[in-house]
Amino acid sequence: EDKVVQSPLSLVVHEGDTVTLNCSYEVTNFRSLLWYKQEKKAPTFLFMLTSSGIEKKSGRLSSILDKKELFSILNITATQTGDSAVYLCAVDRSNAGGTSYGKLTFGQGTILTVHP
Amino acid sequence: DTGVSQNPRHKITKRGQNVTFRCDPISEHNRLYWYRQTLGQGPEFLTYFQNEAQLEKSRLLSDRFSAERPKGSFSTLEIQRTEQGDSAMYLCASSWDRDSPLHFGNGTRLTVT
Numbered sequence: 001e002d003k004v005v006q007s008p009l010s011l012v013v014h015e016g017d018t019v020t021l022n023c024s025y026e027v028t029n030f031r032s033l034l035w036y037k038q039e040k041k042a043p044t045f046l047f048m049l050t051s052s053g054i055e056k057k058s059g060r061l062s063s064i065l066d067k068k069e070l071f072s073i074l075n076i077t078a079t080q081t082g083d084s085a086v087y088l089c090a091v092d093r094s095n096a097g098g099t100s101y102g103k104l105t106f107g108q109g110t111i112l113t114v115h116p
Numbered sequence: 117d118t119g120v121s122q123n124p125r126h127k128i129t130k131r132g133q134n135v136t137f138r139c140d141p142i143s144e145h146n147r148l149y150w151y152r153q154t155l156g157q158g159p160e161f162l163t164y165f166q167n168e169a170q171l172e173k174s175r176l177l178s179d180r181f182s183a184e185r186p187k188g189s190f191s192t193l194e195i196q197r198t199e200q201g202d203s204a205m206y207l208c209a210s211s212w213d214r215d216s217p218l219h220f221g222n223g224t225r226l227t228v229t
Binding site: 004034036041042043044045048088090099100102103104105106107108109 | 120147149151156157158159160161164166171172174207214215217218219220221222223
């Protein structure tokens with residue numbers, strides 16, 4: 001059974017702070033790890049990571065994957081109130097043919113609250 | 117690209133009734149997925165389609181649940197004889213191909229009373 005564990009479960013910070021969200025996983029035939037941001041409705045895609053050690057950046061957000069230690073981190077610098085959301089981590093696995101299994105396993109999410 | 121569209125947004129039904137949800141994926145996306153999310157949890161996989169073929173079903177999908185994608189475009193998810201435990205947000209997602217990330221719709225929130 002694939003497993004994704006996120007920590008912390010919740011985090012409260014003030015605007016301008018930097019936060020680090022953690023995601024550890026256990027999955028057979030790992031294919032990729034994805035980060036999503038969910039603000040009450042649809043999860044919106046942030047990053048897809050497939051290779052270790054390569055940082056992906058988008059504005060104030062960045063993420064990196066460690067396939068040896070089976071974890072990923074999501075960093076948010078200079079946080080803003082608009083960053084308040086649930087951040088979800090998910091893993092995808094490969095099937096016998098090497099393609100995506102088509103089923104993401106999600107963690108419980110980290111609830112981030114940014115106060116002005 | 118208008119995003120993934122789901123209808124209805126909310127559905128309240130009495131236990132034992134049947135409900136049907138619709139999902140319109142992003143145009144030309146080949147893969148379509150259904151997930152279920154309960155409060156405080158991440159989404160759980162239910163099933164997915166490659167065009168009109170249903171390729172994978174979770175064991176969460178009991179025989180009261182059925183999903184279709186008859187023409188490889190929109191999809192429907194039907195729950196028969198609803199139970200209170202079916203109350204959840206039902207999310208639909210689509211992707212261009214097997215290597216692309218999923219794009220989610222806003223979901224249908226089901227409340228079974």
